[in-house]
Amino acid sequence: MATRSVRRPAGVLGGVLAAGAALAIGYLVAAITGGPWPVDAVGVQVIDMAPGPVKDWAVRELGTNDRPLLRLGICVTLTVIAGLAGFIASRGGRRPQQIAVGIAAGLGLVGLAFAIFSRSAATSVIDRVLPSIATLIVAVVGMFLVTQAFKPNLLLESPTPREKEQPEGFDRRRFLITVSALAVAGGAAWSATKVLPVRAGAALRDKFKVPIPADRAAAVPAGVQVDVPGISNFVTPNPKFYRVDTLLEVPRIDPDKWELRIHGMVDKELRLNLADLVDRRLIERDITLTCVSNEIGGPYVGNARWIGVPIKDLLAEAGVKSGADAVKSTSVDGLTIGTPISALTDGRDAILAVAMNGEPLPFEHGFPVRMVVPGLYGYVSATKWLVDFEVTRFQDFSAYWTDRGWAAEAPIKTASRIEVPKGFATLKAGPAVAAGVAWAQRRGIKKVEVRVDEGEWQPAKLAAEDTIDTWRQWTFKWDATPGMHRLTVRATDGKGELQTTELAAPRPNGSSGLHDVVFSVE
Ligand SMILES: Nc1nc2c(c(=O)[nH]1)N[C@H]1C(S)=C(S)[C@@H](COP(=O)(O)O)O[C@H]1N2
Numbered sequence: 001m002a003t004r005s006v007r008r009p010a011g012v013l014g015g016v017l018a019a020g021a022a023l024a025i026g027y028l029v030a031a032i033t034g035g036p037w038p039v040d041a042v043g044v045q046v047i048d049m050a051p052g053p054v055k056d057w058a059v060r061e062l063g064t065n066d067r068p069l070l071r072l073g074i075c076v077t078l079t080v081i082a083g084l085a086g087f088i089a090s091r092g093g094r095r096p097q098q099i100a101v102g103i104a105a106g107l108g109l110v111g112l113a114f115a116i117f118s119r120s121a122a123t124s125v126i127d128r129v130l131p132s133i134a135t136l137i138v139a140v141v142g143m144f145l146v147t148q149a150f151k152p153n154l155l156l157e158s159p160t161p162r163e164k165e166q167p168e169g170f171d172r173r174r175f176l177i178t179v180s181a182l183a184v185a186g187g188a189a190w191s192a193t194k195v196l197p198v199r200a201g202a203a204l205r206d207k208f209k210v211p212i213p214a215d216r217a218a219a220v221p222a223g224v225q226v227d228v229p230g231i232s233n234f235v236t237p238n239p240k241f242y243r244v245d246t247l248l249e250v251p252r253i254d255p256d257k258w259e260l261r262i263h264g265m266v267d268k269e270l271r272l273n274l275a276d277l278v279d280r281r282l283i284e285r286d287i288t289l290t291c292v293s294n295e296i297g298g299p300y301v302g303n304a305r306w307i308g309v310p311i312k313d314l315l316a317e318a319g320v321k322s323g324a325d326a327v328k329s330t331s332v333d334g335l336t337i338g339t340p341i342s343a344l345t346d347g348r349d350a351i352l353a354v355a356m357n358g359e360p361l362p363f364e365h366g367f368p369v370r371m372v373v374p375g376l377y378g379y380v381s382a383t384k385w386l387v388d389f390e391v392t393r394f395q396d397f398s399a400y401w402t403d404r405g406w407a408a409e410a411p412i413k414t415a416s417r418i419e420v421p422k423g424f425a426t427l428k429a430g431p432a433v434a435a436g437v438a439w440a441q442r443r444g445i446k447k448v449e450v451r452v453d454e455g456e457w458q459p460a461k462l463a464a465e466d467t468i469d470t471w472r473q474w475t476f477k478w479d480a481t482p483g484m485h486r487l488t489v490r491a492t493d494g495k496g497e498l499q500t501t502e503l504a505a506p507r508p509n510g511s512s513g514l515h516d517v518v519f520s521v522e
């Protein structure tokens with residue numbers, strides 16, 4: 001029959017648009033409430049449950065791109081299922097219609113369940129469920145309307161005998177109205193999230209004024225930045241700072257509502273709001289952060305000027321009970337990080353940071369308060385969106401990444417990276433300059449050496465040192481002769497210890513081995 005060929009694609013289109021409108025409207029409600037978009041709620045579970053090797057692969061191959069890809073994958077999966085539901089509905093009749101609406105309701109309920117149980121930054125239960133409830137309602141109503149275009153239309157009629165009296169057919173007009181309405185509603189909701197300042201965000205961050213630290217950092221010495229095109233900025237601009245976290249949404253905490261509880265094995269529990277916190281002695285320091293997931297030569301390292309309260313002051317105020325050897329810190333989304341108390345009290349500049357490069361912390365980097373501890377990889381020290389700080393013992397808990405096969409304690413390994421030339425570049429023959437960075441936070445960098453092909457190690461020229469907690473740039477002049485060449489770099493830390501050549505993958509406690517680049521000279 002003639003209409004069959006139209007009905008089926010129409011059903012699929014209707015199902016897809018119902019899903020699209022539901023997801024878009026859910027996204028808008030999530031933007032307004034700060035609650036989790038159901039897609040993100042599912043995504044967080046995927047992240048939490050992904051086996052280590054899969055996650056390592058995603059971080060390595062996709063980097064920060066794994067976030068949009070994960071969202072896309074979930075959206076596509078949901079939309080395909082909804083399209084299938086629409087296809088079923090296009091047969092007309094009670095059963096297919098029930099199945100289609102049932103599938104829409106089922107998907108919506110799954111989203112709601114994930115929103116309730118997944119890690120999320122939403123603080124109130126209402127915010128947590130509203131986006132999924134909106135999604136659920138639009139999905140069910142949308143799918144119901146789609147089914148209404150396909151005859152016989154018996155969804156709301158019970159007596160079976162009447163089924164025969166109903167004409168088979170396709171209500172084209174009704175279908176067009178429905179899909180147009182879904183497309184417009186979905187499109188409008190999606191556009192609204194782009195144009196309206198709905199993410200009450202910016203305003204929240206503007207509420208907080210960066211305080212003036214009592215103990216300022218010295219000016220960054222002249223000569224820390226080498227003048228070679230293609231080298232990193234010595235101070236990483238905030239928008240370029242690498243980012244590693246395990247949520248798909250970015251928590252947006254209201255600084256007026258933020259509170260930190262310092263408790264556990266302490267003499268006196270502290271509860272601090274943001275004003276209380278910055279009312280204490282503030283220090284300003286340049287500290288280079290590094291991620292344990294960074295591959296040899298990888299990008300997950302950045303250097304910033306931070307302002308914050310020394311953690312040792314807060315611990316002294318609270319009074320650490322004997323026997324405690326760890327702090328378990330928790331972020332607003334429930335992620336936990338374990339840090340040795342020794343690293344927080346041995347005199348290094350471990351801080352609860354409130355500013356990054358002269359601004360309040362960007363939302364992506366932990367606004368309003370995060371930890372920064374020189375010398376430890378981020379996953380054991382740099383808790384963003386910090387809300388809870390418990391003095392405890394390593395043996396009494398295990399943190400988020402420790403549960404996923406990463407070491408409980410992880411000092412940063414000495415590393416060096418070639419930034420110029422890039423691998424597989426083509427250079428002109430003649431005098432050439434290579435350049436890069438090296439880091440060994442807490443120890444500093446004393447020497448960097450470069451090797452051309454299998455030649456002798458030759459000293460690179462070190463740029464000025466800022467502090468032992470920051471990375472250090474270097475340059476190396478050499479004479480490039482035609483052909484394929486390889487440059488390899490190695491660093492020696494401030495204690496005189498050479499960077500290890502032993503090859504290690506990031507898991508469990510950081511990659512090691514020498515970085516090299518291969519390129520051709522013409
Ligand atoms: N709340 C929270 N804090 C977190 C993380 C996270 O996933 N969630 N990731 C940690 C890791 S693995 C690193 S390397 C640093 C990265 O900080 P950045 O994103 O500001 O560069 O933050 C740490 N703090």
Ligand SMILES: [Mo]
Binds near residue numbers: 379
């Ligand atoms: Mo990390």
